[in-house]
Structures are given as structure tokens and as C-alpha cells.
Amino acid sequence: MANLSSIARPYALAAFECARESRELPAWKAFLEAASCLAKQPAVVRLLGNPELSTARIFDFFHEILAADINAERKNFLLLLSQNKRLNVLPEIAEGFNLYYAALEKISKVRVITAVETPDSFMNKLSQALTKRIQREVSLQCEVDPALIGGAIIHIGDRVIDGSIRGKLTRLLESLTG
Known part of the structure; x- marks a missing residue:
């Protein structure tokens, strides 16, 4: 299986490019940090590993908790991660996003x-x-x-x-x- 940072890199870059184009870098950073924190919780890790839960239910769970930080683009991003069963990679995506952001800010x-x-x-x-x-x-x-x-x-x-x-x-x- 591929290493998680390899899987996360294209998602992090896509999120960063979307955030930069829409001039919403701080909002995306806050969203990804909150999503990362949520994805690291032991109960959520078990939830993500449960094969009986549908991707729609897991997406709804994440969407409901992160609602304050979500707009249309971030909702689509979360939906894409959910459909591809990549919500468990959110911590690595947030880390990659932060690296791109830091490089931009020098x-x-x-x-x-x-x-x-x-x-x-x-x-x-x-x-x-x-x-x-x-x-x-x-x-x-x-x-x-x-x-x-x-x-x-x-x-x-x-x-x-x-x-x-x-x-x-x-x-x-x-x-x-x-």
C-alpha cells in the first residue's frame, strides 16, 4: 500500500490551488486543521475503519461537525475524499497544505x-x-x-x-x- 503522504500530496496541492485562486487560504487552513483534528480522534478512526458504514453516512458525519468551516468548494473536497475513502488521510493533507502555504508565505x-x-x-x-x-x-x-x-x-x-x-x-x- 502506498505511503499516506504520497496519497495526500495531490489532495493537498488541489486544496492549496483552490484556496489560492479563491483567496481563501486562511479559511482553508482552518478547515483542514479542524478536519485533521477530527480525523485523528480514536472514535473517528474506528468509524472510518468500519466497512458497514456507507460513505454517505461518514460524509454526513464530517459535514455536520465541520459545518461552520464549510463552503461549496470545501464541501465538494470533503465529498471527494469521502467517495474515495480518503478521509483518514486528512492529517497528512493538512500537513501538506501547510507546507505549500508556508512556502508561499516564505x-x-x-x-x-x-x-x-x-x-x-x-x-x-x-x-x-x-x-x-x-x-x-x-x-x-x-x-x-x-x-x-x-x-x-x-x-x-x-x-x-x-x-x-x-x-x-x-x-x-x-x-x-x-
């Missing part, structure tokens, strides 16, 4: 993992430095992992900058034993 999502909680002032300086370095707006996603001992690991797209003490110790050990 925003890079940067994941920063530190050993301890870091002050906002440091994160602001880091954000400014990264913005200058990669020449794009930066959206920081901060996490804490005490196993790093100290320092930080920064993920920018598929690049990783490992400035953690754990990483340095691992590299030192590899150089001594290698």
Missing part, C-alpha cells in the same frame, strides 16, 4: 530541541539569526529533551544542526572507537 518551520526551558529573549534572538541566515521568516517550534544534557538541536527542513552535548559526546566516542 516561512520556514524550525524545530528547536533544548535540554532545558529557554527564555523568550533567547528564542527571539535565535529566530532573528535564523531569519537572517536562511533569508526567510522563521516559525519556531520549541521542545525540551533533558537527555541532550545541554545545548540544542535545530531542525530546518531536512537539515539538522546538532549542538547538543550528547551529540558532541557521541561524535567524540565514535572518533575514539572508529
Whole structure:
């Protein structure tokens, strides 16, 4: 079976193009995030896996819950996903849509993992430095992992900058034993 992100990519691109053409990017983003959140719920996952439920009933369920965020285009999109039994791919579709949206807005999502909680002032300086370095707006996603001992690991797209003490110790050990 194909990987879910491969299945989601064309749907995400179609949603993004429709949203861009109709100048409704924020509304589509909100709709896809709400739909993604709904599709991740354990009860809904079981519902989507139930072969006895018709696609029409499942569509009605999604449509009723997401009614506040739905217009004609989003209703058709949801109907298409339902008919193709792809509602379970909504989280990956939302993620793909957000990547297209970020690329359009020239925003890079940067994941920063530190050993301890870091002050906002440091994160602001880091954000400014990264913005200058990669020449794009930066959206920081901060996490804490005490196993790093100290320092930080920064993920920018598929690049990783490992400035953690754990990483340095691992590299030192590899150089001594290698």
C-alpha cells in the first residue's frame, strides 16, 4: 500500500490551488486543521475503519461537525475524499497544505530541541539569526529533551544542526572507537 503522504500530496496541492485562486487560504487552513483534528480522534478512526458504514453516512458525519468551516468548494473536497475513502488521510493533507502555504508565505518551520526551558529573549534572538541566515521568516517550534544534557538541536527542513552535548559526546566516542 502506498505511503499516506504520497496519497495526500495531490489532495493537498488541489486544496492549496483552490484556496489560492479563491483567496481563501486562511479559511482553508482552518478547515483542514479542524478536519485533521477530527480525523485523528480514536472514535473517528474506528468509524472510518468500519466497512458497514456507507460513505454517505461518514460524509454526513464530517459535514455536520465541520459545518461552520464549510463552503461549496470545501464541501465538494470533503465529498471527494469521502467517495474515495480518503478521509483518514486528512492529517497528512493538512500537513501538506501547510507546507505549500508556508512556502508561499516564505516561512520556514524550525524545530528547536533544548535540554532545558529557554527564555523568550533567547528564542527571539535565535529566530532573528535564523531569519537572517536562511533569508526567510522563521516559525519556531520549541521542545525540551533533558537527555541532550545541554545545548540544542535545530531542525530546518531536512537539515539538522546538532549542538547538543550528547551529540558532541557521541561524535567524540565514535572518533575514539572508529
